[in-house]
Amino acid sequence: MADAQPLRVQDRLAFLLALVPYLLDNDGVSVAQAAAHFGVPEQRIRDAVELIAMSGVPGETKAYQPxxxxxxDWDRFEQRDEIAITHQVAIDDSPRFSAREAAALIAGLQYVAALPANADRETVARLTAKLTRSANGAPAAVAVAAGADTxxxxxxxxxxxxxxxxxDYLNGRDEREERSVEPLRVESVDExxxxxxxDRSRRALRTFRLDRMRDVRTAPDTPAERPEDIELPERIxxxxxxxxxxxxxxxxxxxxLLADFLGERPQTEPARRGWVRTRLRIAHLHGLKRLAAGRAGLLVVVEPEDARRAVHDWAVAGLARYEDPSTR
Amino acid sequence: MPAAVSNEERLFSLVLALLATETGLTKADILSSVQGYRQRYRPNGGNASLERQFERDKEDIRDLGVPLESIELPADQGAVQYTRYRIPKGEYDLPADVTFTPQEIALLDLAALAWREGSLSGESRRALLKLRSLGIESEEPLIGFAPRLRARDAAFDPLRAAIEHRHVVVFGYLKPGEDRVRKRRVAPLALVQFGGRWHVHGVDLGARARRTFLLSRIAGAVEETAEGFETPDGEPAEEALDGLTAVFAANRALLELQPDTDAAARLGSRGEPAAEGRVAVHYTDLALFADDVAAFGPEVLVLEPQELVDAVRERLAAVVAAHGGDRG
Structure with missing residues (x-):
């Protein structure tokens, strides 16, 4: 049992070490407030506070004397759901970052800083220096050059x-059409x-690639039409x-490298040496032919026949542009 | 039998005990007196499994960036060597002069969220906890914006660990145009993402020169050796990005894009207009760019450089061959 999910135990320990200094600095804070600040359920705060209140150091007697x-303040905690530490031992300050934590923040910072209206180079440099100084050990150099879409x-x-x-949007079937949407979230995956x-005309949630959009403009006075209880699924x-x-x-x-299309753990069966066979769900052949043509030597569409044929014809048409002098 | 002490409580108690001691505690002190160990400790020996538990706990705690020290004391007249353990408070606490403004917290929140998937997500989550611990509220809730960085290459984690440990790594690398994987011995200095792809930058010990490798071309496992190396002066991550930027600027392809196609939308927004309605697009890696271009099939005609023309034709021909014929 001790070995089960070591990461989660570490996360719990990190939470306790982070919570104690916060509670010391915010004497009498309500459970609700602490929960909102850390972005955790209230019960998690209560459990942690109970554990902290029973913890300590062995002490001179090695018997954990009071x-x-x-x-x-137990009365306050039990009756008013407020936390006031009346006696503290061993820790009072926030812990340093690990080298890896600092590296993750620094790399993430470079990525988000390249986006419009986030930060200038000076802010990034200043924060990088602060994080490096706050880390226990030199952060591994991890850097990101991000390009922003205009x-x-x-x-x-x-x-x-x-x-x-x-x-104007060029959809996956290569048709351009005007779309009118109520924007909910901008997401990125690397670049x-x-x-x-x-999508107001389709009356459904849709995902649009920014680089397939043209003539983007706002329609400020258009009232929203979407249902109120709409929820964005986590997956794009x-x-x-x-x-x-x-x-x-x-x-x-x-x-x-195909996890975007196949999921993290696709079901596969062995094929010829070094290859596996699996199934892929697609909306239409337009996307599939591009996927396959961009992965020569790595991916082959086996069946159905029309899918295989679509990839074949797409590549033949591509080659023809080089072979037919009239297209040059 | 006393009630079982949770893993979380044992680890928390160990941190508290080691922070509270100036001179350090011996393993026997810890096992016999610290909450979570003492309940299972047998004064007359036979504590092997408890000792293993302690070894694992030490690693878990160090992993969080807690500076758990072992001090080797000279052996007493040939007796067993003593090791004492402690956590020096000065190195545990976040430096007192490190503070963050609400704007900086907002930016770091976003930076940490960028890693919500994959290898650095645990680190980011814990770094966020430590930031929260400072009690600073973020400036504005970040609604509707979710940038995401990923590191799916299997080589990412082992390389990051080796950079942290300053250990030489050995890996197989498949250079484009070569049909054989060659072993490389590299002193890794930095991981950088450029153009949406991860690279490792370091000293190629075989070539005795700085090199940048694409993680997606690393074949098989990355092996971390015990051989250490001195970190050279300078900022390896920035140097690597500068190098990639220079390569990107020098590699320029001239393309003809069919209007109103996916290629025109996507390559068009990456490139700059050139004479006769053509588009100039820069790239870092010819083989990878050829994959990208081949995916667009007949929508793109590469005019120059000739090596890119050849590479794209080769890929399209391979796709035709792999999908060709009537298999009935």
């Missing part, structure tokens, strides 16, 4: 203000940017009932 333990500023403002956005929004791409399944073979080494 004076060697934390103590709280459309991002306007779209982000529209999300914050809840303004309707209108733009790619997405807008998740309520949602499978749909109309999706169809195709069988593909993938070079085993390339599997992790």
């Amino acid at each position: 004076n060697d333990l934390f103590d709280i 459309r991002l500023g306007l779209i982000r403002e529209a999300v914050a203000a809840g303004t309707v956005l209108v733009f 790619s940017w997405y807008l998740r929004a309520w 791409f949602q499978p749909s009932k109309q999706d169809r399944s195709v069988t593909i073979e993938v070079a085993a080494a390339a599997l992790p």
Whole structure:
């Protein structure tokens, strides 16, 4: 049992070590307030406070005498749900960051700082220096060069203000059409940017790639139409009932790089040496032909026949542009 | 039999006990007196499993960035060597002069959220706890904005660990154009993401020169050796990014894009207009860019450089061959 989920035990320990100095600095804070500050359920705060109040150091007698333990105002805690530490031992300050924690924050900082209206280079440099000084050990150098999409500023403002956005969109079937959406969230995955929004004409949630948008503009006075109880699923791409399944073979080494399409742990069966066979759900063949043509030597569509044929024809058409002198 | 002490309480008690001691505690002191150990301690020996528990707990605590020291004391007249353990408070506490403004907290929140998936997500979560511990409220809640960084390459974690430990690594690397994986011995200095892809920068000990490797080309496991190295002066992450930026600027492709296609939308927004309606697009890695271009099939015609033309044609031909014929 001691070995079970060591990460989660570490997280719990980190929580206790973070909570004690906060409680000392915020004498009499309510459970609700502390929970909101740490972004955890109230019960988690209560459990932690009870554990802290019973903990301490062995002390000179090595018997955990009352004076060697934390103590709280129990009446206040039990009757008013407020936390006041009345006796403290051993810790009073926030812990330092580990080298890895600092490295993660510094790299994340560089990434978000490249986005419009976030921060300038000076702020990033200043924070990097602070984090480095606050870390126990030199952070591993992890850096990110991020490129921002020019459309991002306007779209982000529209999300914050809840303004309707209108733009020309090239959809996955290569058709351009005007879309009118209620923007909900801007998300990114490394270099790619997405807008998740309520599509007013389709009356459904949709995900749009920023780099397929053109002529983005706001329609400020348009009232919102979406249902109030709408909730954004965590995953950007949602499978749909109309999706169809195709069988593909993938070079085993390339599997992790296809996690966006196949999920983290796809079901596979062995194929020829070094390759596995698996199934992929797709909305239409337009996306599949691009996926396969961009992974020569790593991914082969096996069946159904029309899917294999679509990839074949796409690559043939691509080659033809080099072979036919009239297209040059 | 006393009520079982939770893992969380044992680890918390160990941290408190080691922070409270100036001179350090011996392993026997700890096992016999600290909450969570003492309940299971047998004064007459036979504490092997408890000792193993202590070893694991030490690692878990150090992993959080807590400076748990072991002090080796000279052996007493040939008797058993004593090791004493402690956590020096001065190195545990966040330096008193490190503070963050509400704007900085908001930016760091976003930086930590960027890692909500994968290898550095645990670190980011714990770093956020430590930030919360300071009691500073974030400036504005970050609604509707969710940047996300990922490190899916299997090589990422072992390389990050080796950079932290300053240990030489050995890995197989498949250079484009070569059909054989070659072993590289590298003193790793930094991990950098450029163009949405992770690279490791370091000293290639075989070539005796600084090199930057793409993580996606590392074949098989990264092996961390016991061999250490001196970190050279300078900022390796910045140098690596500068190097990649220079390569990016020097590599320029001239493309003809079919209007109103996916290629025109995506490559068009990455590139700059050139003569005769063509588009100039920069890239860092010819083989990877050729994959990207091949995915667009007939929507792109590469005009120069010739190596890129050849690479794209080769890929398309391979896709045709792999998907060709009537298999009936």
